[in-house]
Amino acid sequence: MAKLARSPWVVHYNCNSCNGCDIEFLACLTPMYDAERFGVLHVGNPKHADVLVVTGSVNHRNARVLRNVYDQMPDPKVVVALGVCTSSGGIFAGCYNVFGGVEKVLPVDVFVPGCPPRPEAILDGIVKAAARLGAKIRGETPPPVEKPKAAFQPAAVPEEKK
Numbered sequence: 001m002a003k004l005a006r007s008p009w010v011v012h013y014n015c016n017s018c019n020g021c022d023i024e025f026l027a028c029l030t031p032m033y034d035a036e037r038f039g040v041l042h043v044g045n046p047k048h049a050d051v052l053v054v055t056g057s058v059n060h061r062n063a064r065v066l067r068n069v070y071d072q073m074p075d076p077k078v079v080v081a082l083g084v085c086t087s088s089g090g091i092f093a094g095c096y097n098v099f100g101g102v103e104k105v106l107p108v109d110v111f112v113p114g115c116p117p118r119p120e121a122i123l124d125g126i127v128k129a130a131a132r133l134g135a136k137i138r139g140e141t142p143p144p145v146e147k148p149k150a151a152f153q154p155a156a157v158p159e160e161k162k
């Protein structure tokens with residue numbers, strides 16, 4: 001069982017991202033960053049995945065699809081929130097249809113801050129996710145995660161412009 005944690009299979013879901021985070025995630029899979037050296041395999045079927053990587057701002061339209069992807073993954077599983085849009089809504093925070101954080105829809109194991117995060121940070125997040133997956137496989141409860149301080153919160157609208 002422990003081998004699973006050392007070879008996490010990763011599925012990726014784009015929740016309305018600008019594609020910046022997605023391109024950086026894909027860069028991790030190239031020989032330049034070589035995520036496969038950590039045993040990472042990118043899969044297209046959530047039923048085969050241990051790790052769900054989420055990008056973009058979760059909103060009322062895509063939350064149900066995201067939850068559906070998550071529910072299809074076998075237990076134990078872990079979630080990586082990639083980029084500031086996923087953790088807070090980013091530049092879309094405060095929009096009428098944006099939840100303001102993926103943790104309102106799914107339990108998150110690792111937040112990777114940045115807009116977009118660099119591939120090195122993404123690999124670090126996936127390695128941390130694999131460690132949490134290992135803990136879950138052993139029946140342990142990983143410690144709670146701290147959400148990064150949100151960036152790109154919309155500025156308050158001055159009274160005279162309301």
Ligand code: SF4
Binds near residue numbers: 016018019055057085
């Ligand atoms: S965090 Fe930045 S790069 Fe990533 S989806 Fe949001 S705007 Fe795009």
